[in-house]
Amino acid sequence: PEEPAVQINHTKSSSKTGGVFLKKIQYPDLLLEDLFIGSKLEIFSRKYTLVDFGDDKTRGMFQPSQGKGFILIKPDAYNHIGKIIDALLSEGLFISKLRMAFMDKTLSQHFAQVSCGGNTQVFKKSMQMLAEDVSVGIEIFGENAVGILNALCGPLNPSRAKENSPNSFSALYGSDAVKNAVYCTPDESDTDLVKFFSNTQHSSVLDNCTC
Numbered sequence: 001p002e003e004p005a006v007q008i009n010h011t012k013s014s015s016k017t018g019g020v021f022l023k024k025i026q027y028p029d030l031l032l033e034d035l036f037i038g039s040k041l042e043i044f045s046r047k048y049t050l051v052d053f054g055d056d057k058t059r060g061m062f063q064p065s066q067g068k069g070f071i072l073i074k075p076d077a078y079n080h081i082g083k084i085i086d087a088l089l090s091e092g093l094f095i096s097k098l099r100m101a102f103m104d105k106t107l108s109q110h111f112a113q114v115s116c117g118g119n120t121q122v123f124k125k126s127m128q129m130l131a132e133d134v135s136v137g138i139e140i141f142g143e144n145a146v147g148i149l150n151a152l153c154g155p156l157n158p159s160r161a162k163e164n165s166p167n168s169f170s171a172l173y174g175s176d177a178v179k180n181a182v183y184c185t186p187d188e189s190d191t192d193l194v195k196f197f198s199n200t201q202h203s204s205v206l207d208n209c210t211c
């Protein structure tokens with residue numbers, strides 16, 4: 001079989017003209033299983049992070065072997081963001097996108113709707129909570145990403161979660177049907193993911209800072 005090889009090209013967004021930065025050269029230390037969104041590589045002493053596929057053909061080759069999921073960490077779980085991320089990574093999942101942001105009324109309405117369980121009062125209170133403070137949206141890649149995410153998040157209602165999935169995020173960090181810590185897309189649909197990352201911007205909040 002042919003030795004692993006690498007070629008690095010500049011994109012037009014990273015240089016004026018684009019073009020080849022490193023001509024194709026054998027690089028036996030580069031393995032196919034190292035090539036996934038979010039992986040960090042060192043090639044000839046330069047550090048790289050894979051953030052996206054170069055074209056649709058490459059995407060089609062790699063994505064079928066990697067499931068993709070989306071999880072929303074709600075404002076009430078702000079103090080547990082680190083623990084939730086640690087749990088995701090410990091399950092062998094990879095984070096390809098992460099953003100902390102305020103959601104506008106339309107986006108808050110969407111996520112309140114999909115996570116309220118059809119309860120009108122829960123929907124109204126959830127929408128208000130989501131619009132008042134920052135949430136964290138995370139795109140996840142990995143084998144059986146959706147199944148693992150659903151298991152980690154647990155039932156939307158923390159009371160049910162405490163009975164049926166006591167180690168889930170909902171059980172550990174949620175308090176009621178409104179403040180249930182997290183929501184994850186139940187299937188491989190990218191609707192929630194696209195809505196979140198297309199309609200939010202990074203948000204930095206500084207409090208009691210000195211310099």
